[in-house]
Amino acid sequence: MTDTDTTEPEGTDQRFRHDYLEVRGLRVEFDGFVAVGGVDLTVTPGDLRFLIGPNGAGKTTIVDALTGLAPATGSAQFGGVELVGNKVHRIARSGVGRTFQTASVFDELTVLQNLDIAAGSRRGPGTLQRKRSGTPPAVEEALETIGLAGARDRLAGVLAHGQKQWLEIGMLLVQDARLLLLDEPVAGMSHAEREETGQLLRRIGAERTVVVVEHDMEFLRSFASSVTVLHQGRVLSEGSVAHVQADPRVVEVYLGSGSRGRAVGAGTGS
Amino acid sequence: MSAQLATARERLLAGGRARTLGGFGIAAVLLFGVAPAALSDFRLNLLAKFLCLAMVAVGIGLAWGRGGMLTLGQGVYFGLGGYLMAMHLKLADAGPGGVPDFMLLYGDGTVPGWWEPFRSPVVTILAIVVVPVLVATGLGWAVFSRRVRGAYFAILSQALAAAFAILLIGQQKVTGGTNGLNGFRSFFGFDLADPVNKRMLFFIAAGTLLVMVAVVRRLMVSRFGELLVAVRDQENRVRFLGYDPAKVKVVAYAVAAAFAGIGGALFVPIVGIISPADVGVVPSIAFLVGVAIGGRATLLGPVLGAIAVSWAQTSLSESFPSMWIYFQGALFILVVAFLPGGLASLGAVWRRRRAGAEESGPATPPEPTPPDPTPPDDAVPAAPGDATTAPATSDSSAATAGRLP
Numbered sequence: 023m024t025d026t027d028t029t030e031p032e033g034t035d036q037r038f039r040h041d042y043l044e045v046r047g048l049r050v051e052f053d054g055f056v057a058v059g060g061v062d063l064t065v066t067p068g069d070l071r072f073l074i075g076p077n078g079a080g081k082t083t084i085v086d087a088l089t090g091l092a093p094a095t096g097s098a099q100f101g102g103v104e105l106v107g108n109k110v111h112r113i114a115r116s117g118v119g120r121t122f123q124t125a126s127v128f129d130e131l132t133v134l135q136n137l138d139i140a141a142g143s144r145r146g147p148g149t150l151q152r153k154r155s156g157t158p159p160a161v162e163e164a165l166e167t168i169g170l171a172g173a174r175d176r177l178a179g180v181l182a183h184g185q186k187q188w189l190e191i192g193m194l195l196v197q198d199a200r201l202l203l204l205d206e207p208v209a210g211m212s213h214a215e216r217e218e219t220g221q222l223l224r225r226i227g228a229e230r231t232v233v234v235v236e237h238d239m240e241f242l243r244s245f246a247s248s249v250t251v252l253h254q255g256r257v258l259s260e261g262s263v264a265h266v267q268a269d270p271r272v273v274e275v276y277l278g279s280g281s282r283g284r285a286v287g288a289g290t291g292s
Numbered sequence: 293m294s295a296q297l298a299t300a301r302e303r304l305l306a307g308g309r310a311r312t313l314g315g316f317g318i319a320a321v322l323l324f325g326v327a328p329a330a331l332s333d334f335r336l337n338l339l340a341k342f343l344c345l346a347m348v349a350v351g352i353g354l355a356w357g358r359g360g361m362l363t364l365g366q367g368v369y370f371g372l373g374g375y376l377m378a379m380h381l382k383l384a385d386a387g388p389g390g391v392p393d394f395m396l397l398y399g400d401g402t403v404p405g406w407w408e409p410f411r412s413p414v415v416t417i418l419a420i421v422v423v424p425v426l427v428a429t430g431l432g433w434a435v436f437s438r439r440v441r442g443a444y445f446a447i448l449s450q451a452l453a454a455a456f457a458i459l460l461i462g463q464q465k466v467t468g469g470t471n472g473l474n475g476f477r478s479f480f481g482f483d484l485a486d487p488v489n490k491r492m493l494f495f496i497a498a499g500t501l502l503v504m505v506a507v508v509r510r511l512m513v514s515r516f517g518e519l520l521v522a523v524r525d526q527e528n529r530v531r532f533l534g535y536d537p538a539k540v541k542v543v544a545y546a547v548a549a550a551f552a553g554i555g556g557a558l559f560v561p562i563v564g565i566i567s568p569a570d571v572g573v574v575p576s577i578a579f580l581v582g583v584a585i586g587g588r589a590t591l592l593g594p595v596l597g598a599i600a601v602s603w604a605q606t607s608l609s610e611s612f613p614s615m616w617i618y619f620q621g622a623l624f625i626l627v628v629a630f631l632p633g634g635l636a637s638l639g640a641v642w643r644r645r646r647a648g649a650e651e652s653g654p655a656t657p658p659e660p661t662p663p664d665p666t667p668p669d670d671a672v673p674a675a676p677g678d679a680t681t682a683p684a685t686s687d688s689s690a691a692t693a694g695r696l697p
Contacts, residue, residue, distance in 0.1 A: 089532060114534035126529045128522045135518050142515065143534030150516040197533055 041117070041200045042066045043088075043231055047096035048106070050080070050087050050255075057083040059255040060096070067200075070227045072242050073235045075252035076275065081235040082123070084252075085203045089113055089120050100201050100231075115143060119199025123206045125186035129179030133170050133189060136178050137161045140193035160196045168192035168222065184215035188222065195226060202232045208241050220245040312509065315592070316502065323498035333487050340494040340562045342602040343501050347555030348579045349586070349598035350504045351548030356580070357588030358512060359544040360524030362442070365449030366552045366579050368456045369424040371571030373553030375460070376423060377560040378473035379407055380416035385477045393475070399465035407466070413480055420557040421550050428549030429542055436538035436545075441527070450573060457572030472567025479561040490562075497558050501595070504551050509591050511547070520544055552579075581620055585627050587636025597634060 045063035049056070058080040065071045073081045087094035090110040098105040103116040128136050134157065141158050142149070165171040168188040173181065178189060187207050194202050207223070208216045216238070223232060223245060236242055242249065242263065249266045251259040259269040266272055327339060348366050355361045382392035383403070388411075391403055409415045431452070435445060460467045467473070482489040511517050523530050523537045530537050560566050569575070579598070586597015601620070609616050627634060631641070 091528075110528075110531045111534050111536045114532050120532055122529075126526050128525055128529070130521055130525055131518060136522075138515070139519055139522050139530070140533050142519070145515065150519065151511070151514050153513050154515055154518070193533065 041101045041231055043098070043100050043201055043233070045084075045088070045096070045098045048084065048087060048094055048098055049096050050083050050092050050094045056255055057092075058087065058094070061252070061255070061257055063250060063257070065231050065233055067231045068228055069231065070223060070245060070247040071231075071233045072246040072249045073233060073252060074237070074242065074249060075258070078254070079252040080255040081252055082205055083255075085120055085205055085233070085235060088203060089118060111143070114197070114199075117198065117200040118203070119194035119197050119201070120203040121187065121190040121194065121205055121207060123209060125183065125190055127178040127181075127186050127189050127193070129177065132175050132177055133165070133181070134161070134174040136189055137164055137192055137196050141196040143197065158196070160198070164192040164195045167195060167226065169218070184211045184219070187211070187219065191222065191226070200230050202226070202230055204232065204234045206235055206237060208236065208238055216241050217244075316506070319502060319505075323502070324495065327498075328491060328494070333490060336494050337490055337562060338606060339599075340490075340497045341559065342599045343494075343497040344555045344559040344562060345579065345582070345602050346595045346598040347497075347501055347504055347558070348552040349583045349594040350501070350508055351551030352579060352583045353588055353590070353594030354508050354511065354520075355544045355548035356583065357590070357594065358517065358520050358524065359541055360441075361541060361545055362446035362580075363449055363545070363548060364446045364580060365451075365453035365456075365576050366548065367453045367571040367573070367576035368449075369428065369549040369552035370556035370559070370575070370579075371456060371460070371566070371568075372424050372427065372556065373420045374556030374560050374566035374570065375467070375473065376410060376416055376420050376553075377557035378476070378566045379410045380413065381476040381479065381560065382473055383407065383411045384413075384480075385475075392473075394468050394471070394473070395465065398469070404466050420553050424549040424553035425546045428546045432542040432545040433538060436541045437536075439538075450576065453571065453576040454573050457568040460568045460571070468567070470568060472565055472570070473560075474565035474567070476561060476564060484561060484564070493558070493562050497562065500554060500558065504554075505591065505595060507547075511544075512591060516540070516543070578620070581624050583634075585623060585634055587634025589633065590636040593634050593636035596636075 043063065043065040045061060048058055048061045048063075050058040061080070061084060063084075073084065075081055083092055086092035088098050088100075088105050090105070090108055090113045094106050096106060100118055101116065103113075105113050105116075105118065108116075128139070131139070135154075138154055138158065138161055141161055162171075165174055168191060170181075170185060170189060170192065173185065178186065181189065191202075191204070191207070204223075208219050211219060220241060223234065226232070234246075246263050248261065249259075249263055250257060251266055251269075251272050253275050258275065259266050259272045261269075323343075328336060331339060348370055352363055352366060355363050382394075383390070386392050391401055395401065395403065410419070435448060440448065460472075461470050463469070476484055478484055479489065479493070482492070484490070511520075519530070519535070519540055523535075523540045527537045530540075556566070556571075559570070578601075582598030582601035583594040584597070585601060586595070587593025601623075605616050605620070608619060631637060633640070
């Protein structure tokens with residue numbers, strides 16, 4: 023499981039060759055407080071990268087900076103497009119999609135409508151002023167992938183928590199996002215839902231670049247192909263799960279001395 | 293299971309279409325048949341005035357109910373359309389090269405250059421639509437692209453209405469000041485004193501309103517309508533999907549402005565006067581009250597609410613002069629506090645109550661759904677395909693969709 027990152031890129035489609043995320047010297051400051059202080063990060067397609075770190079380490083801020091929500095300096099390129107300083111909707115159109123800690127789907131619209139909107143950012147006025155007449159193939163495919171085909175006409179607001187998160191991921195798929203930034207996708211999920219989400223991420227991550235911000239250690243050990251540990255706005259350690267868990271600095275600031283044995287034990291056990 | 297669901301949904305949609313056509317038919321019969329037969333000329337003219345106010349309400353329903361923009365300054369667009377029409381009528385009454393009477397009284401007896409183009413009826417009619425749309429697009433773009441929303445947008449549009457009224461009052465030589473523009477004798481060559489022509493104005497207003505409702509219905513069921521609701525509820529999420537929400541909002545706002553402008557333009561020959569008192573802060577709020585009471589997120593709620601509130605205002609003012617404003621305020625508070633979806637959501641609320649009490653699926657009019665122990669608006673982990681309650685749920689929540697921003 024831990025060596026998936028060495029074998030996956032070989033099988034990756036040629037189309038996605040240049041779709042890697044390259045972050046250099048990313049820096050985010052709020053009124054003098056340095057939330058992210060010069061982060062370098064490279065994530066390639068097929069890699070399921072987890073960003074972890076204690077509260078305030080800057081994980082979500084990095085995602086915000088990459089999607090144009092937080093003002094940043096430095097450079098972050100994806101597929102040759104500079105993300106820093108770009109407008110939110112332009113970043114989205116260049117193939118970068120994200121989810122939020124609290125699922126933000128359109129509660130008053132059905133699952134199908136949610137996905138249809140996600141698929142339509144390039145629609146012209148002619149298409150927009152007409153009624154939805156069919157289901158775009160990409161939407162149909164995403165409905166199957168996220169397992170909500172039977173719930174297509176339900177309002178998104180009445181979905182279970184886990185289903186909302188899957189719907190969000192489905193929206194990224196039909197949006198044709200090739201870089202997926204997921205902010206705590208399994209928070210609040212049951213064990214079974216976590217397992218399903220992990221499998222889903224593995225499926226869609228095979229040909230996309232996926233970055234997951236996560237607190238859940240068990241989920242990380244089961245599904246991460248590589249891990250970046252952040253601490254106080256800087257990269258503390260990076261590598262495979264085993265490598266990171268063995269790093270004494272990580273153990274010190276993040277896992278704490280008490281959790282070391284448990285973490286490493288579970289890691290080798292999986 | 294999903295096939296069964298799809299057919300149920302299709303049937304519901306088809307029913308919706310038939311119902312809509314039927315609704316338009318009934319409205320047409322009422323407006324073109326019953327109203328002229330049953331009402332005196334005076335009452336019919338009054339109803340025509342209410343229809344003009346309802347045009348503004350249709351636009352507000354789209355921009356506020358569906359788009360979440362609390363448009364507290366629609367008086368500006370109403371006034372733009374109204375004054376443009378009034379300028380043309382004054383110039384037409386004065387004859388070719390003539391000077392409107394009030395300019396002789398207050399001004400230096402010459403027609404200002406910017407009045408001249410409105411001697412042409414074609415230019416005037418175009419301007420009545422184009423000017424409000426241009427102003428709304430410019431203002432909307434400036435505001436929405438800077439992500440000014442909610443109360444800030446409301447205050448801004450309200451201030452604009454106040455400024456517009458003050459500007460009109462201050463420029464008495466060219467706008468008639470507090471008196472406004474009045475004393476029109478003809479409307480595109482037709483004598484306004486003739487009851488037949490008054491009646492024709494009513495028919496024009498009724499037809500225009502029906503067209504506007506049809507346009508808004510089409511926008512509501514289109515992809516744009518779905519997108520507009522998405523922008524209302526999760527503007528940032530829409531942005532992260534690659535859309536520019538400002539564009540979506542500007543379109544809805546501009547449509548609302550165009551409707552308000554046309555309503556104002558028809559208001560002028562029907563009522564016979566347009567003055568700053570028709571375009572300032574108070575009328576702008578009054579436009580909103582009718583929409584809120586009727587049900588802002590629905591198609592007909594704004595129209596019926598606006599007509600009902602205007603009618604109530606007129607009849608109550610006849611028996612209790614000066615009490616109306618208190619009544620209006622109380623009604624507004626009651627609706628916002630206890631029925632945020634407006635009167636249009638009463639049916640849905642009642643259905644939900646009953647469904648909850650009987651512990652059965654909510655009864656949708658076309659076909660009772662099989663008993664379902666779960667209340668429709670409960671967040672239940674869904675078994676795929678367990679969506680038989682979806683149409684009813686969407687019905688009720690569409691009606692109660694509006695929240696105060």
